[in-house]
Amino acid sequence: MKSFASSGTMQIVNKSEFSKLQLQYPILEEQQKIGTFFQQLDDLITLHQRKLSDVKKLKAGLLQKMFPKNGETVPEVRFPEFTNAWEQRKLGDLYKKNLERNKDQFKADKTISIASMRFKPEGNGASESSLSTYKVLREGDIAFEGHKSKQFSFGRFVVNDIGNGIMSPRFTTLRPSQQIPIKFWKQYINYEPIMKYPIVNSTKLGTMMNELVMNDFLKQTILVPSIAEQEIIGSFFKQLDNLITLHQRKLEHLQQQKKALLQQMFI
The missing domain is CATH 1.10.287.1120 (Bipartite methylase S protein)
Structure with a gap:
């Protein structure tokens, strides 16, 4: 088809050229079975x-x-x-700002993709020397991804349910103030109809994505x-x-x- 097609924005094969194409095909019975x-x-x-x-x-x-x-x-x-x-609970009673830095605890193979919540064994291209500045994301921690999408109009929170690792310092992360059921919070903290109100009330528009204002967020309340x-x-x-x-x-x-x-x- 490529050899007969005319050049241009839309490639076209006319009827006379198409009729010259040579194709290999099996007998009718084999065609039917295939x-x-x-x-x-x-x-x-x-x-x-x-x-x-x-x-x-x-x-x-x-x-x-x-x-x-x-x-x-x-x-x-x-x-x-x-x-x-x-019960109506203040988010500041449930979470606190996560300030833990890597300090050579984890190597590049423990880099976490926030978008997919998966480990990236190959890392994300960061140099070994910069990994000490990365944030430690422990199981149960949550991270804020400020990119808008059809499903999440104001950004979203994701729960780390895959294990301890590290993530880019540009993301805001929080740690539970006490042990809480990760399976529940994975669904609840990521649920747009519930979380859009706290997020709208505690974010500002950034260059690439919405930025979470931590003090404002911790003052918001949700039902628990x-x-x-x-x-x-x-x-x-x-x-x-x-x-x-x-x-x-x-x-x-x-x-x-x-x-x-x-x-x-x-x-």
């Missing part, structure tokens, strides 16, 4: 895409029902053993359930996340399998 095989594979891929989409929609709906709506003190859906209203309820809500959403990951991996495996088979079953 086509049926890939149709079945496509149907399986579509099935897992729908399963993944359904579980993601289920999680989104449950987040809305299991966290209180604006102006309410209890969520719409609760586990039956919990009936008390959620008992530790016992945090534990059970966190475990519930962890199971949903595991199911989402399972479907995601199955889908990616099937897509990779199809790609490999296309290469092997076509000349």
Whole structure:
């Protein structure tokens, strides 16, 4: 196709040139069998895409029902053993500014990507000498990412649930004042309808992204359930996340399998 295409902004192959193309293809019976095989594979891929989409929609709906709506003190859906209203808490009672610096505790392979909350074994390009200036992000700590997106209009918080590591000093981080259920706070502190109000009231527009004003943030309040309820809500959403990951991996495996088979079953 490239050899026959005309040059220009939009490459075009006319009918007469197209008719000259030489193609290799199998007999009709083999075409039918190959086509049926890939149709079945496509149907399986579509099935897992729908399963993944359904579980993601289920999680989104449950987040809305299991966290209180604006102006309410209890969520719409609760586990039956919990009936008390959620308590209004100042964020300064729950978190404190994280000032811990690396000081050669961790090497570049423990650099954490805040966007994906994953370790980057190759580091992020920083020199070894600069790693001592990096912030230590321990499990349970939260980091503020001020980039706006369709899902997070004002920036977002992410919880470190992967283990101790280091991160760029340009991000603001906080540490829990006491031991709290990480599984719950991973969902809650990252939930836009809850956190947009504290974030809007405590950020300023920066050159590249919104900047968190720590003193203002720690004065903000949010509703918090008992530790016992945090534990059970966190475990519930962890199971949903595991199911989402399972479907995601199955889908990616099937897509990779199809790609490999296309290469092997076509000349």
